[in-house]
Amino acid sequence: MIFLLLLFFPFLSSNASTTGVLRLSSHVPIVNELSISSNSQALNLDIAKGEVGTVIADVLETSNDPQGYSVQISSKNAGKLIHSNFAKRSIRYKLSYHHKKYFSPKSTLFSAKSISSLPQKLSTISSLRIKFAGAPTAISGNYEDVLTLSIISN
């Protein structure tokens, strides 16, 4: 009988208490968003005369990742505006993102901007600019490429 009481006593005493604890918690998920607002110039590039730092889009980046993020760009035609009917006719171009140095886009992702850390959720607008030398003797027709921009957590 005494043995049974000793066994039960610790159980009862741990249940009965003069204090109780409430743990409060919440989780804020990582948000990485990117939206592209293209300018009319993006679809009206002057192939014959060329472009010099023409803004072709404004990109709205939003992130709350404390580790920061990067914006990466890839090009369907690896940095070339290709004639829609004659793939051998093309114009090479370069891009600048957020006032950084011009680079030649590739078909693989290229890191155009990197933010190492964030103190809070931030939204930033970055300009995408294009430049290429004019091709006054270019054959007529449409020259196209497709750019893909991604925002990725560090």
Add this chain to the structure above:
Amino acid sequence: MKKMIVASLILSAFSTMAATSGNLNLKGNVAAINEISVAAESDAQNLGISVGSSNLKVAVVTEKCNDRDGYDIMMSSLNAGKLVHSLDATKSTTYQLSYGAGAMASPTVTPTKIKSVASLSALTTVTSDVKISVTSAPNAIAGDYTDVVTFSIVAK
């Protein structure tokens, strides 16, 4: 003569033992009971930081007491009424709690009285809802935000 002396001694002894009334002392004891338990709601672990929360029930507290002078309920917060980021203590958002029918109040590190029961006539068990209002932080950095609230029952 010797027999008379012996008889007299024995009689004398009986006269001191015998009485017309006697006392029997009885005593019982009811141990003091002061118990509190906290049953958290699932929402306590899923509070809205970015959009905030208003009057959200996060726990039910059960109070049990048999002290005739009543009792007090005390509340304290590890982070002084703030949900603090688990990796960066400089990131936080404030909150308030209401207890039972009480008004919303900001918890502090120091235990503060949030309920007082003046007297009891019997062992009494009462439950009280705990509700929270969280200040929205739409620009909060991603991660986990936590605090620990301690409730105590103190007999008067």
